[in-house]
Amino acid sequence: MIVFLDTEFTDFIDCELVSIGMVTECGRQFYAEVLDFDRAKCTEFVRSAVLPLLGQLPDTIVMRAELGSALHTWFAELAVPVTIAIDYSADWELLVHALDGELPASVVGRLDLASIAESAVFTLAAAGYHAAPGRPWHHALHDARGMRAGYLAVESNALQARIPETDRRGRRTHVELSDIPAPYRDEFTAWLASKPKQQAAADASAVRRSAWREWLVLRFSER
Secondary structure (H helix, E strand, C coil): CEEEEEEEECCCCCCCEEEEEEEECCCCEEEEEECCCCHHHCCHHHHHHHHHHCCCCCCCEECHHHHHHHHHHHHHHHCCCEEEEECCHHHHHHHHHHCCCCCCCCEEEEEECHHHHCCHHHHHHHHHHHHCCCCCCCCHHHHHHHHHHHHHHHHHHHHHHCCCCCCCCCCCCEEEHHHCCCCHHHHHHHHHHCCHHHHHCCCCCEEEHHHHHHHHHHHHCCC
16 A cells, blocks of 8 residues: 655754645545644745645644654554655655654555656646645645645556557457456456346456556546
8 A cells, every 4th residue: 555645854964853644546635733833943935835734634743752652643544554755855765753753563664756746647637636635735644645646647557558559459449458457457356246247248358448547547536
């Protein structure tokens, strides 16, 4: 499972966590605002663009000493191997610090999105997320969700590009199951099994392209 992470902090030099937001691929989220950070350390940008966005979500304010426990509890509830996706290295460092230097056993690595974050597909999808009312930039949770939207758009485009226009019988209406890379193939076939009408349209090796497209929309849409 990929968890998309974003943080807001006081200053690049004298860095202290202000808020942290995380969202999984399937939309589960964590958000917390630190009550006892030193506001005197904040840059003018943070004062004008970040601080006014705080306090808008209920039950998200914590003391710094409480944050590590809350984070460990959330990761434990995921109960699966987790890769943390970031687009800035300081976000990872602030997460580790908030966890008191002890990563949960479920966290198996990190994914640097910097290489795709500047792509047109990623930036347009992220901007599209933030364009909706109530989804401001420079809010840790919404920035994490915008990152998720960008990543899902890139993954969806890449996945579609790997599927040939026709199957091995020359049919444009079908997709060969063997052309779908793992683990997406397993996800897709599990979904297909829950859809009797779509399953009936499949044969042993191929499935109707309409079913494939329906799953793509469901799997990679922003929720």
